[in-house]
Amino acid sequence: MDETPPVRQWRVPSSLPAAKLAGAVLLVALGLLFADGDPVRLTLAVLAAAAVAGWAVRDLIAPVRLAVDPAGLTVIHGFAGRRLLPWSAVEAIAVDRRPRLGLTSETLEIDAGNSLHLFGRYDLGATPEEVAAALRAARPVS
Template identity: 30%
Template sequence: MDNSPASWAPAPAVLAVAWLITALASVGTITTAVGGDPRGAILFGLVTLVAGAFALHSTLVRPRLSADSRGIRAKTLTGSVLLPWGITRVRLRTTRRLGRDGVTLEIEAEDRLLVFGRMDLGEDPRDVLDVLSALRAG
């Protein structure tokens, strides 16, 4: 593998569905409010808020994680942070919840711990770890 940069973000299809749900839920909020159903409007409003927050976050922090020969760059709502390879420790964590194994990628650097799941990365964290290991070694 070469030293070209790699990046990961939520899948575009997931992002599109989140924005579609936000739009449909906002229409539902308005329709139920105008129709005189305040409880329905509150429920649709909550769905709009949650789906919109997810969609906005996923849009603003693209790409969520990137890496090159210098190190790893993670993007958050407060900005991005560059973590040089020399101070980072990357590992997988498997957790069993509701009868299923969930795999997350953990990146530890000094006093920071960043955790990324499949939804954050758009692909399996195990595959991302393989690419990160190759970049680090290269």
């Protein structure tokens, strides 16, 4: 019997789009409250709210940011598209750590030669270190 590893996916936490949509509503409310009849302030608040809402819509349309299977990695591409990176195209899987303002940020980097794919904790719903370890374990030995 052929044992193929199951497909594993990493996605945006479900609470994140809700928080972004609440932020968009808050921006509009603050714009209405503090615009004082100034159409420029209100317009800026509505544009900022639309941008945040668009960001939330992307999380709702394409919540899965990264998936792995025996064929390779599937990454998000563009606003909500997907792109398969065969294992032969994946040159490196690394975690970049950078201290900033007293905090350390981690980013998962997938180097596919002609493209570099970056994922943070909120893209994956897990720490980049955990995901990198899972990807390395799923990679076929050549």
